[in-house]
Amino acid sequence: MIIGENRAVVSFKYLLMTVFAILTLLPIILVVVGGFKTLAQLRLDLFGIPDPVMWSNYLDVVNPERSMFFVNLLNSCIVMFITVALGLILSSLAGFALSRIKFKGKEIVFTFFLLGLLFPPAVAILPLYIELKTLSLLNNYMGVVLPQVAFALPFQIMLTRSFFNQIPIELEESAYLDNCTPLGFLIHIVMPLSKPILTTVALLAMVTSWNNYFLPLLVFNDEKLFTLPMGVMSFQGQYINDWSLVLAFISLAMIPAIIFYLIAQKYIIDGLTGGAVKQ
Amino acid sequence: MNNKINRSGYFSKGLFSRNSLTAFAFLAIPLAVYTIFVIYPVLQAIWFSMFKWDGLGPMTDFVGAKNFLKIFADPVFRIAIGNNFKIVFLSLFIQLPLALFIALIIARKFKGAVVYRAIFFLPYILSEVIAGVLWSFIYNPQFGIQNTILVKWIPFLADFPFLGSPTTVFYSIFFVMIWKYFGLHMVLYIAGLQNIPQEIEEAARLDGVNWWQMNLHIILPLLKPTIFLSIFFSIVGSFQTFDIVWAMGKGEPVNAAETMVTYMYKFGFQRFQLGYGSAVAIVIFLITLIVGLVYQKLTASKDI
Numbered sequence: 001m002i003i004g005e006n007r008a009v010v011s012f013k014y015l016l017m018t019v020f021a022i023l024t025l026l027p028i029i030l031v032v033v034g035g036f037k038t039l040a041q042l043r044l045d046l047f048g049i050p051d052p053v054m055w056s057n058y059l060d061v062v063n064p065e066r067s068m069f070f071v072n073l074l075n076s077c078i079v080m081f082i083t084v085a086l087g088l089i090l091s092s093l094a095g096f097a098l099s100r101i102k103f104k105g106k107e108i109v110f111t112f113f114l115l116g117l118l119f120p121p122a123v124a125i126l127p128l129y130i131e132l133k134t135l136s137l138l139n140n141y142m143g144v145v146l147p148q149v150a151f152a153l154p155f156q157i158m159l160t161r162s163f164f165n166q167i168p169i170e171l172e173e174s175a176y177l178d179n180c181t182p183l184g185f186l187i188h189i190v191m192p193l194s195k196p197i198l199t200t201v202a203l204l205a206m207v208t209s210w211n212n213y214f215l216p217l218l219v220f221n222d223e224k225l226f227t228l229p230m231g232v233m234s235f236q237g238q239y240i241n242d243w244s245l246v247l248a249f250i251s252l253a254m255i256p257a258i259i260f261y262l263i264a265q266k267y268i269i270d271g272l273t274g275g276a277v278k279q
Numbered sequence: 280m281n282n283k284i285n286r287s288g289y290f291s292k293g294l295f296s297r298n299s300l301t302a303f304a305f306l307a308i309p310l311a312v313y314t315i316f317v318i319y320p321v322l323q324a325i326w327f328s329m330f331k332w333d334g335l336g337p338m339t340d341f342v343g344a345k346n347f348l349k350i351f352a353d354p355v356f357r358i359a360i361g362n363n364f365k366i367v368f369l370s371l372f373i374q375l376p377l378a379l380f381i382a383l384i385i386a387r388k389f390k391g392a393v394v395y396r397a398i399f400f401l402p403y404i405l406s407e408v409i410a411g412v413l414w415s416f417i418y419n420p421q422f423g424i425q426n427t428i429l430v431k432w433i434p435f436l437a438d439f440p441f442l443g444s445p446t447t448v449f450y451s452i453f454f455v456m457i458w459k460y461f462g463l464h465m466v467l468y469i470a471g472l473q474n475i476p477q478e479i480e481e482a483a484r485l486d487g488v489n490w491w492q493m494n495l496h497i498i499l500p501l502l503k504p505t506i507f508l509s510i511f512f513s514i515v516g517s518f519q520t521f522d523i524v525w526a527m528g529k530g531e532p533v534n535a536a537e538t539m540v541t542y543m544y545k546f547g548f549q550r551f552q553l554g555y556g557s558a559v560a561i562v563i564f565l566i567t568l569i570v571g572l573v574y575q576k577l578t579a580s581k582d583i
Contacts, residue, residue, distance in 0.1 A: 009490075013384050020381065021398045024458065028401070031413050034422075046427035090309040097305035103298050109306060116317050120519050122540045123564040126547045126556050127323035128316065130334060150316035153309060182301055211406035213522045218548065229408035233526065236412050243422045250413055254405060261404045265397060268404070272463070273470035 028254070035248035042244050057248035069252060071224060072231030076210060076256075079144050079227060083209040084202050086149045087156055091201055092194075094153070095160025096186045100172070110161070116154035121147070121215065129218050143219040144227075148209055156201045163197035164190055200271035203264060210257060228253050327557035334553045346558035356559070359530075359537040360566070362449055366517040366538075367570075369453055370460075375509060378461045382468035383494055387480075396469065400462035407459065411526025414455045418442050442528050445535035452527050452536055459523070460516075464509045471505030472498070507578045514574060518567045539563045 034042055035057050036050035060066045097103075098110050121128075128147055137143030167190055175185040191198065213229040220226055226234060235249045261268065328347070331340040350356050381399060385392040402410060417423045418441035429436045441451040475498065483497050499506075521540040524530055530537035530545075539559065547556025 013389070017381070017384060017389075017395050021395055024398055024402065024462075027413055027417050027458070031416060034416070042422050043426065046422070046424065090312060093305045094309035097302045101298060101302045101305065103302035106302070109310070112310075113313065116313060118568060119317060119321050119564065120515075120567065122519055122521070122543065123560045124317060124320035124324055126543075126553050126560060127320035127327055129548070130553070131315075131320055131323075146312060147316045150312050153313050153317075157309070182305070207404065211408075211522075213406065213408050213525075229406045229522070232406075232408050232412055236415075243416060243419065246412070247416060250409055250416075253409055257404050257406070258401070261401065265400075269396075269400065269466050269470075273467055 031247050032251045032254075035244060035251045037244050039242060039244050042247075054244065057244050058252065060245060061248045061252055067235060067249065068223060068226065068231055069235075069249065072226050072228045072253075073256070075141075075225055076227040076229075079141055079148075079216070080206055080209040082141065082145045083148045083152075084205045086145065087152055087205045088198060088202055090149060091153060091156035091160045092186065092191060092198070094157045095164050096182075096190060098157065099161045099164035100167075100190075101182065110157075113154050113157050116151070117158075119151075121151050125214070125218065132219060138219055139222045139225060140219070141225070144212070144216050147215060148205075148212065152205055152208065156205070159197050159201055160194070163194050167193055199267055203268055203271045206260075207268065228256075324557045324560050327554050328561045329558075330554040331552075332554040333551045335551075338554070340554075342554070346555050347562065349555065350558055350562055355534045355537060356539075356542055358534055359539045359542040362537060363518055363520065363539050363566075365449070366453065366456065366520060367514050370456070370513045370517060371510065374457045374461050375464055375506075375513060377457070378464035378509075379468050379506070381461070382465045382472060383498065386469045386472040387477075396466065400466055402459045403462045405459070407522035408526045410455060410459045411452075411523045414451075414458075415442065415527055418451055443532070445533045448528065448532060448536045452524060455523060455527070456520075460513075464513070467505055467509045467512075468502065471502050475501045511571070511574060511578075514570060515567060518563060518570070539566075 030046060033050060034046070036053050036055070037045075037048075038052065038054055041048065041051065061069050064070060094113070098106060098113075132138050132143045132147075135143075137146070171189055171193075172185065175189055180188070211229065212227070213233075216225075216227045216230055220230065223234065232250060232253050236246050239245045327338070329341060329343055330338045331342050331346070332338045385395050389395070405413075419425070420440075420443065423441075425437070425439070425441075429439060440447050442448050479497065479501070480493065483493055488497070519540060520538045521544065524536050524538055524541050525544075528536065530541040540563065543556050543559040543563065546552045546559060
C-alpha cells in the first residue's frame, strides 16, 4: 500500500474524482437522454427517465426528409479524408526532402515552413476568402481542404522531418545499392518505418478537420455541403423551439467522435502529449 | 563499402548530381500549397488593412493607419480584447490549477486512473459547436437546469440569466470552456508527471514529506516545463476563441461576450468591411505574437 496515505484520504480522493467525473459527463448524458423525451417532459423533468420513450426524435433526425444529418455526416467524412490523405502525402514529401536530401537553401526552406506556426487561420481568413472566391473554390470541398492542409503543414513537417532524421543511414545505403529512387525509398522504406509519427499526423489532422467550423462556415453556402458542426448550428436554428429534436441531433452528431475516441484514445492522447511533453 | 556512398546521407552531395532538382520535386507541391493558402493571404491581410474596402471592385481608398486607430477607439473592440484577456487570466487561475489538481491525484497509484482520465478528456474531443449548443440547452431558461434544479433547490439562483444577460453571458461561456479544455491540460500534466522518476517521490516519502510538501516543493518544480507549455497553449488558444462563442449566441447580448475573432468576423463577413476586418486580424496576430514572445522570454529566464 501507499506509505503515508491512510484509507480516509484515499476514499476522499475517489469521492472527489467521482463527483468531478459525474459532473463532466452529466451534460452529455442529459442531452442524450433528453433526446428520448417529449418536449413537455423535457420542460418539467430534466433528470427523469424518458416516459414515454420518444424514438421519433431520433428517427426524425435520421430521416432524410426531415434533416440533413447524413448529408452533414458524409460531408464531414469527405473533407476529413481528403485533408488527412493530402496532409500525410505533402508532409511526408516535404519532411523527407528537408531531412534526407542535401541541397542549397535547405535551412531557409525549413524556416520558411516554420514561419507558418505563427499564423492562426483567423489572421489570413479574409484575404483567403477573397482568394477562394477568385479560384472558384467557394462551395467546393477543396476550398476547405486546401487551406486546412496548408495551415496544418508546418507542424506536420516538423514532426515528419524529425522522425525521418532518425532513420538509419544504412537503410539508405542498401536502398541506393538496390537502385532505389528517392521516392521509392520514401514510399517503401521510410514511410512504413514511420508509422508512429504518421499516425500522430493523421489523428491530429482528423480531429482538427472534424471539428473545424470557422472555415466551412465561410466556404460553404450551399446546405448540401454543410459539415456536421454547421449542420448542428443550422438544425438548431431551424428547430429552435423543439429542443428534444435538437438534442437528438446533437447526440447523433457526437457519436462518431465518441466512437473514434474510444477506439483511438491512447493514440490521440499520446499524439497530443507525446510531441509536446517528451522531448 | 561502396566508396560512392557519402555517410551524411545518400541523397547528399556526390551521389546525385541533381540533388537540388530532386529536392525541388519533393518540395514543389507542399511549398505551393503552403505559400498560396497561408503566406500569401497573410501578406495580403497586411496590405488590405491599410484600405477601406468592401471586397468588391478595386482597392482605391487608401487610409493608412486609420483602421488601426478606429479599432482601438471602438468600445466594442475594447470589450472583445478585454474578454480575450479575461479568458487568458481566468484559464490561468481556474482552469489550469483545476487540471493540475486532478492530474496530481490520478497520475499515480490511483486504481482506475485510465477510466477517470478518459472521462475528463472526453469533452475535449467534441467540437466547440457541439459543446456550445449542448450547453445552450443546459442554460436554457425553460428546458435546462433552471426549471429543474435552480428553482427547486437553489432559489437565490432561480433567476440567474446565464446566456440571457450581458453581465452573466461571458462567465457562462467561460464555464463551458473550462469543461471542454481542462481535460486537455490534465492529460498534458499527467504525461509530464509520468516522466518524473518514481524514485524521487519514494525518497521524499521516506524522509517523511507529506502530500502537500511533496507536490509543492518536489513535484511542481520538476513539472515546470510542462506547466509552462500548457500555459503557452492556453494563451495562444485563448486569443483564437470563436466557435464556442458563436455557438452560444454570437457574442450577444449587447456584445458582452464578443471576442477579437467574433468581432473580426462581424466586420469582415457581415458588414463586408474587409480592410477594417483585416486590420483587426493583424491586431490579433500582433497581440498573440507579443504576448507569446514576452511569455517565452519570461519563462526562458527562469531556466526551462
